Amino acid sequence: MKELIKKIKNRIQLSLEAEEYLFSISKEKTFAKGAVLIRQGQDVNKIYFVTDGCLRSYCIDKNGKEHTLQFAIKNWWISDYIAIHNNESASLTVECLKESKVLEFNAKKIDGILTLFPEYEPFQRHLLERHVVSLHKRILNQLQLTASERYDLFLEQYPDIEQYTRNYHIASYLGITQESLSRIRVEKTKN
Amino acid sequence: MKALQLVKYGKIKDSLVFNEVSKPTIQATDVLIEVKAAAINPIDKSIILGNLQNMLPIPFPSTSAYDVSGIIVEKGAEVSNFEIGDLVYSRVPQEQMGTIAEYVAVTNMAVSKKPGNISFEEAASIPLAGLTALQSLEHVGIKKNDKVLIHAGSGGVGSIAIQYAKAKGAYVYTTTSTNNVKWVAALGADRVIDYKTEDYKAIVKDADIVFDTLGKNYSLEAFQVIKQGGKVVSVVGPLDEDSAKMFGMADYKLPEELAKLISGKEASYKFIFMHPNGVHLGELKSLIEDEKIKPIIDKVYPFSESIEAFTHLASGRAKGKIVIKIN
The missing domain is CATH 3.90.180.10 (Medium-chain alcohol dehydrogenases, catalytic domain)
Structure with a gap:
């Protein structure tokens, strides 16, 4: 939690009261590999900040296949924002790919901070902006880059991730088949 | 409902x-x-x-x-x-x-x-075919570089057994008919034998394991192609004595011809009756997620x-x- 507070304080001036409030609405939790934090189809009211480990969010299509939306490693936020902001049941599942430490926030209470402590708003906006940038980059990369280039970028972004992900997690994140991913990897070892 | x-x-x-x-x-x-x-x-x-x-x-x-x-x-x-x-x-x-x-x-x-x-x-x-393949090949302790003959490679059990055996690093012979040779080879079998044009008994020698999915004469012929001390595992052949006891047939004796073949090769013979098992399905899940089994x-x-x-x-x-x- 202290690290997160430090990050916030790097951006904004945080009052002691606001800091205490953040402490009061967060819980430090450790989850085992395979633990499911949010389950598609069920209620969602939690947002997670990752302090260690790796989580994955994915949706399951009507045929039962998984499609990876996001991997979250240290210092990333993860939740099902569609469900939270539209007040719907979860359209995503969030699971731990290895033992992970997170700060768990109640989504409503983290929203409440903006009313109680308006000085927090620029930090919230910064998070949102960063989120939009990353989403736009992901969409543009999907539209204009080759699978091999997308895989390179992926490895840059998540350097050690292949140790604890399965091939199909990465293939479904990149929008390619597992066979294509294997082929790309073989080509890279040749070069 | x-x-x-x-x-x-x-x-x-x-x-x-x-x-x-x-x-x-x-x-x-x-x-x-x-x-x-x-x-x-x-x-x-x-x-x-x-x-x-x-x-x-x-x-x-x-x-x-x-x-x-x-x-x-x-x-x-x-x-x-x-x-x-x-x-x-x-x-x-x-x-x-x-x-x-x-x-x-x-x-x-x-x-x-x-x-x-x-x-x-x-x-x-x-599940059913996958568990049958896994439990049969695990019973005989399949391992890297084993020479394995899997009959009926295009069948539900055979097609998974080929992929499972390859995932374990074995060398796989399989039999199938002309029309199926191509796609069965694509499952990873090292030597696909077209039983309509080839005699598998002339091709397979000294196999470590025969996985018999056909029964009848194939259960007996298996002993011609296994090595001394080899293993035959069957899902359709005669019961072995332990399996028979499990089914309440206390007085059951192996058919004489089969017993002779087993002792002649100092081989083992086991009949496998697939049993439901969530842990084994979990192992198959991992192999499928890694595309070792399709x-x-x-x-x-x-x-x-x-x-x-x-x-x-x-x-x-x-x-x-x-x-x-x-x-």
Whole structure:
């Protein structure tokens, strides 16, 4: 939690009261590999900040296949924002790919901070902006880059991730088949 | 709920009926699965025809089939390894048979989460054949560089057994007919023997393991192609004495000819009767997620055409599994 507070304080001036409030609405939790934090189809009211480990969010299509939306490693936020902001049941599942430490926030209470402590708003906006940038980059990369280039970028972004992900997690994140991913990897070892 | 039920032994069209039945209730160790897909196997056909009525007597009416994939919608008080909403697959135990229905209750011990990279229909095609292949090849301790002969490579069990054996690093011979040579080779078999034009007994020498999925003379011929001290494992051949005891046949003796062949080669012979096992399905899940094993589906039928699916199964012409999409 202290690290997160430090990050916030790097951006904004945080009052002691606001800091205490953040402490009061967060819980430090450790989850085992395979633990499911949010389950598609069920209620969602939690947002997670990752302090260690790796989580994955994915949706399951009507045929039962998984499609990876996001991997979250240290210092990333993860939740099902569609469900939270539209007040719907979860359209995503969030699971731990290895033992992970997170700060768990109640989504409503983290929203409440903006009313109680308006000085927090620029930090919230910064998070949102960063989120939009990353989403736009992901969409543009999907539209204009080759699978091999997308895989390179992926490895840059998540350097050690292949140790604890399965091939199909990465293939479904990149929008390619597992066979294509294997082929790309073989080509890279040749070069 | 709607279910396809066996109402008497006999011809497929006379014996299977769609009935409205009550939703199954669960015991403390069960999960209730909302069925997405079911798959049928040769054993389902044998049951309908009455060929297994001494060994597996079926009360009428009974819902058909064992293979299932779907979503857990209820769980018993003692189930801690699954949650409601989990996507799962299973080969349900005999006493819980009945996957061609909207819901099926299954002991959690027979269930595993389904592989995340394949569809419900593909997942339903795996359990019975996959467990048969895994349990047979594990019983004989398959390992890297073993020479293995797998009969009927295009069959439901054979096609998974080839992939499983390759995943374990074995050298695989398999037999199939001319039309299937190409796609069976694509499963990874090292030497595909076209039994219409080649004699497998002249090609396979000193095999470590023969996996007999055909029975009859093939069970005996296996001893011609295994090495001294080799292992024959069968899912259709004669019972071995331990398996016979399990079925309550205390006085059973191995057929004399088979006993002679076994001792002549100082070999082992084991009959495997597949047993439902969620942990084994979990191992298959990992292999499927790593694409070491790919499901092979011949055709997917809608629920309303389940009886046609059985007719297709009975024709013996399917190349891969026959699946029924329930919901």
